[in-house]
Amino acid sequence: MKDSIVNLIVDEKHSLQELLQKMDQGAKGILLVVDKSGQLQRTITDGDIRRLLLSDMPLHAKNIQFGNKKPVTAKLDTSSVELLTLMKEAGVNQIPIIDDSGRPVKLISISDLNDRILLSTPHMGDLELDYVNQAFQTNWIAPLGPNVDAFENELVEKVQGGYGAALSSGTAAIHMGLVLLDVKPGDIVFCSSLTFIASANPIMYQGAVPVFIDSELDSWNMSPEALKRAFEDAVITNRLPKAVVVVNLYGQSADMDPIKDLCDMYNVPIIEDAAESLGATYKGRSSGSIGHLGVYSFNGNKIITTSGGGMLISDDIELIKRARHLATQARDPAPWYQHTEVGFNYRMSNVLAGIGRGQLKVLDSRVEQRRAIFDYYEASSLSTLIDWMPEADFGRSNRWLTVGLINKNVESDVQTVIDNLSEKGIEARRVWKPLHLQPIFADCKYFAHSDDLSCSDLLFDKGICLPSGTQLNKFQLDRVISELVQACS
Numbered sequence: 001m002k003d004s005i006v007n008l009i010v011d012e013k014h015s016l017q018e019l020l021q022k023m024d025q026g027a028k029g030i031l032l033v034v035d036k037s038g039q040l041q042r043t044i045t046d047g048d049i050r051r052l053l054l055s056d057m058p059l060h061a062k063n064i065q066f067g068n069k070k071p072v073t074a075k076l077d078t079s080s081v082e083l084l085t086l087m088k089e090a091g092v093n094q095i096p097i098i099d100d101s102g103r104p105v106k107l108i109s110i111s112d113l114n115d116r117i118l119l120s121t122p123h124m125g126d127l128e129l130d131y132v133n134q135a136f137q138t139n140w141i142a143p144l145g146p147n148v149d150a151f152e153n154e155l156v157e158k159v160q161g162g163y164g165a166a167l168s169s170g171t172a173a174i175h176m177g178l179v180l181l182d183v184k185p186g187d188i189v190f191c192s193s194l195t196f197i198a199s200a201n202p203i204m205y206q207g208a209v210p211v212f213i214d215s216e217l218d219s220w221n222m223s224p225e226a227l228k229r230a231f232e233d234a235v236i237t238n239r240l241p242k243a244v245v246v247v248n249l250y251g252q253s254a255d256m257d258p259i260k261d262l263c264d265m266y267n268v269p270i271i272e273d274a275a276e277s278l279g280a281t282y283k284g285r286s287s288g289s290i291g292h293l294g295v296y297s298f299n300g301n302k303i304i305t306t307s308g309g310g311m312l313i314s315d316d317i318e319l320i321k322r323a324r325h326l327a328t329q330a331r332d333p334a335p336w337y338q339h340t341e342v343g344f345n346y347r348m349s350n351v352l353a354g355i356g357r358g359q360l361k362v363l364d365s366r367v368e369q370r371r372a373i374f375d376y377y378e379a380s381s382l383s384t385l386i387d388w389m390p391e392a393d394f395g396r397s398n399r400w401l402t403v404g405l406i407n408k409n410v411e412s413d414v415q416t417v418i419d420n421l422s423e424k425g426i427e428a429r430r431v432w433k434p435l436h437l438q439p440i441f442a443d444c445k446y447f448a449h450s451d452d453l454s455c456s457d458l459l460f461d462k463g464i465c466l467p468s469g470t471q472l473n474k475f476q477l478d479r480v481i482s483e484l485v486q487a488c489s
Contacts, residue, residue, distance in 0.1 A: 017059040039102040128358030145350030159286035162315035166348035170297025170310035175202035192247035221254035248277035251400030279367040279398040304359035306352040369470040405462040420487035431463025
């Protein structure tokens with residue numbers, strides 16, 4: 001979780017022009033002057049630069065004298081309260097954090113300590129703008145183009161997923177999957193209950209009937225026991241599902257082997273909704289690459305983002321070719337606009353695909369950062385108050401969100417805790433309300449994990465999602481932890 005400050009580091013030999021360029025590159029209004037050993041000597045503010053420019057100092061001037069004013073600094077173990085006090089006393093809005101050797105390791109601003117902390121914000125890297133600029137320079141702005149083709153190829157290579165169709169959203173990818181599997185009005189589709197409604201809405205688009213399947217406590221994902229019960233009931237009623245939508249929740253894969261065995265037994269294809277689990281694995285395989293069709297989301301809150309977008313993948317190239325055709329208004333290969341079937345406007349733009357290409361380059365790093373954030377929470381005093389979402393031994397989670405259950409040591413209910421955090425400027429969220437409890441699906445069948453346990457209800461009742469964005473620093477995480485301890489008391 002170290003914040004990179006390489007763009008802020010300068011030495012005393014930099015020219016005024018170089019300092020100006022560094023100031024612009026760092027975009028923080030401050031530079032950190034270090035000596036040969038890397039120890040912090042002083043800071044340079046944009047005000048210092050302006051005064052030099054007003055004094056008519058030549059831009060090529062070097063060895064500039066800024067005086068020997070000792071910078072205000074803090075150590076890594078300094079608390080948020082102490083940092084705010086330091087800033088107030090020194091009249092500054094930013095403080096360099098130094099290690100035991102006096103080397104700067106990050107820069108903390110007052111906004112880090114006071115601004116609202118959000119659940120999961122986009123984290124842009126250095127390459128996204130290069131690909132977007134390529135789109136502008138070549139005038140490939142509309143849907144489709146070189147970035148779209150490259151993004152499809154690069155993502156499926158990353159996940160070893162066969163072939164891909166870049167689409168406008170993860171929801172569009174699920175819908176496209178159902179269309180490809182010939183789901184029609186009146187057909188049954190099994191779907192995880194503990195998930196966002198986007199997993200099930202496309203079933204309704206097709207006029208099909210969702211049947212909801214409970215979770216199990218080892219992974220919080222689809223319960224093979226509940227799925228077995230649903231299939232047994234489907235045999236009795238002679239209404240086997242046309243497809244099963246398995247959701248990989250909060251960055252962790254479902255236990256796919258027993259689920260796949262059941263679906264294969266009844267010859268029912270799986271749409272693997274890996275919207276939240278890109279970068280996770282199941283028994284060494286990439287989450288999303290195991291079902292007949294796999295779905296990813298690149299919404300703004302996901303582990304990587306294209307602002308809005310999704311991908312449908314499959315080992316079956318003919319399915320992906322048809323997905324691309326249908327998602328581009330199903331235009332026939334004729335010299336005029338001819339259509340023989342209904343299509344959709346679901347393709348990703350070349351500009352957004354450029355963002356995705358840059359984001360994909362840092363996926364592994366983002367997974368490690370999310371996991372480090374979870375580890376930080378887990379190692380804190382919160383572990384006496386929260387029972388963390390387990391990491392099943394069959395895979396590796398990307399820990400998209402740090403999630404857990406408020407335990408018996410907390411007297412307040414989870415919504416009160418979340419409301420208390422919100423008053424302190426911290427966004428937390430309930431675990432997804434199970435779809436079988438949603439008013440819109442009140443008449444749909446639901447199969448619980450067992451006769452006496454509905455895991456989805458339990459997880460919703462006690463579950464809480466904590467801020468997990470990869471741009472969060474130690475001091476913001478400490479603030480969340482401190483305020484959450486107070487909110488639970």
